[in-house]
Amino acid sequence: MNKGLNLAALVDWTTEFPLGNLIYTSRPWISQEEGKPWGKGSGLNVGPNNEIISLQPNQYATTLVGTKGYLPSTTATLSWDGNGSIRVKMDTRVIWNTTPNKKILCIGNTKSSNIQLDVVAAPVSNLRLQVEDALFRHSFLDRCKKFDVIRFMQWQNTNSSAYDPRRSLFIITLAQALYYSIGCIPWLCIHHTLEEKDIEFIAEVTSEIPLYIEYSNEIWNYAFPQYTYMMNRIGPIGKFEDLLKSYAEKASLIFSSFRKYNTRVKCVLGTQFANGWVTKQVVRYATSVPDCIGVGFYFGNKG
DSSP states (O other), rough: OEEEEOOOOOTOOOOOOOSSSSGGGGGOOOOEEESOOTOOEEEEEEETTTEEEEEOOEEEEEEEEOTSSSSSEEEEEEEESSSEEEEEEEEEEEEEETTEEEEEEOOOOOOTOEEEEEEEESSBBBEEEEEESBBBHHHHHHHOOOOOEEEOOOTTTTTTTSHHHHHHHHHHHHHHHHHHOOOOOOEEETTTTOOOHHHHHHHHTTSSEEEEEEEESSOOOTTTTTHHHHHHHOOOOOOHHHHHHHHHHHHHHHHHHHHHTTTTTTEEEOOOOOOOOHHHHHHHHHHSOOOOEOOOOOOOOOO
């Protein structure tokens, strides 16, 4: 029997730190201003690649890493491009300034350490905080090797209201790299807002590897924006069955798109574990036969 794993989100409060560059698990930039409360600086000038382009007088930009602790206890290399400068604070100390754009940091106690990085002069781009000189940390790869399939739903921000094509392509690149590294088959979730052009693009760029594909995640869950999106599609008098019908029809179109490019794709139709009626409806309305049924059943989360 194949075993699969959901990955936790790439956020600053993670305890996993799967990537060698910890900046991928850092908080979005916070605008600060000397003499003002936390986060009360004026608007930041941030570029499309998350670079700090410029700062106003007395302004600085902050990001945080490891806010829940459990950072790897090691040395790390902080580096960046541009003529700006960075100040390091919190439970980390600089042990060596090798160049104006490079610092060697010592990360302390793993249960309490966290890192604050302040961009105090701009521009700063291509920020790196490397704890391992590799895309994935070795401990993460060792953990993933125990599984056959890795689901990237959280990494893709599937349950967010907005779709970020730049981030999406980056996560797809990570999924492909993980497959080529250790053979784990990616399970990707297609954002609920995507239309045919973007779906076809993702299908084409993933055509060379085996793949599980699913439309969104738990579209019946009213806590998620995809529920509101689907209800708006079916109109104000739509019923729950209409939502399931709309979901199954859109999922079927996605399945057909991926099957045009990839003979090794497995198409997953999402449903509920405790309600067999939901499963009957989505299968009934699917115009493209799924390879798998994905039930909303989770275990292993202590939080």
